[in-house]
Amino acid sequence: MVFKETLRLHPPLVLSIPHLAQKHIKIGGYDVYPNTRIQVNVFAIGRDPETWKNPEEFYPERFENEAIGIDFGGQDFELLPFGSGRRVCPGMTMATAAFEFALGNLLYHFDWKLPDGMETEDLSMEEELGLTVYKKIPLCLVPIKHI
Numbered sequence: 001m002v003f004k005e006t007l008r009l010h011p012p013l014v015l016s017i018p019h020l021a022q023k024h025i026k027i028g029g030y031d032v033y034p035n036t037r038i039q040v041n042v043f044a045i046g047r048d049p050e051t052w053k054n055p056e057e058f059y060p061e062r063f064e065n066e067a068i069g070i071d072f073g074g075q076d077f078e079l080l081p082f083g084s085g086r087r088v089c090p091g092m093t094m095a096t097a098a099f100e101f102a103l104g105n106l107l108y109h110f111d112w113k114l115p116d117g118m119e120t121e122d123l124s125m126e127e128e129l130g131l132t133v134y135k136k137i138p139l140c141l142v143p144i145k146h147i
């Protein structure tokens with residue numbers, strides 16, 4: 001749920017990799033002609049208020065409540081951080097395992113606190129655009145070992 005919510009709010013690829021329409025299609029009333037470059041705005045989809053309740057809020061539990069059943073496998077068009085269809089990300093399972101393994105270990109072995117004098121409200125969630133999106137101001141935390 002934490003991984004899903006992180007990818008909903010902060011998809012590393014804000015716009016999907018460009019695709020070309022091979023033939024004339026109509027989507028939502030719009031004509032898309034052959035060879036038109038298509039990029040899906042994954043960021044906007046993940047924050048669409050018509051789909052997500054309080055879209056700007058980080059709330060992993062939404063995936064066991066109102067958003068139950070929505071997954072990032074490419075079948076649910078509300079959440080497309082790995083794309084969809086024939087060119088869907090083949091690294092999805094590996095990315096999920098790596099994330100869960102890393103986060104699980106970090107939380108199992110350490111408690112985390114903010115550096116002296118810093119409050120949660122001081123944390124910046126601003127993003128910088130590169131090949132993928134990353135935090136503009138790196139996250140700085142103090143680990144407290146408890147195991």
Ligand code: HEM
Pocket residue numbers: 011012013016017080081082083084085086087088089090091092094095
């Ligand atoms: C959180 C981590 C990751 C995210 C959010 C992500 C996201 C994406 C997205 C959005 C695409 C484009 C899908 C499309 O065109 O519809 C893609 C393609 C791809 N990803 Fe990932 N990816 C991640 C991790 C990985 C990892 C770990 C690997 C490899 C070990 C990987 C390998 C690839 C490859 C090879 C493609 C191109 C597939 C093709 O065009 O046929 N990705 N990824």
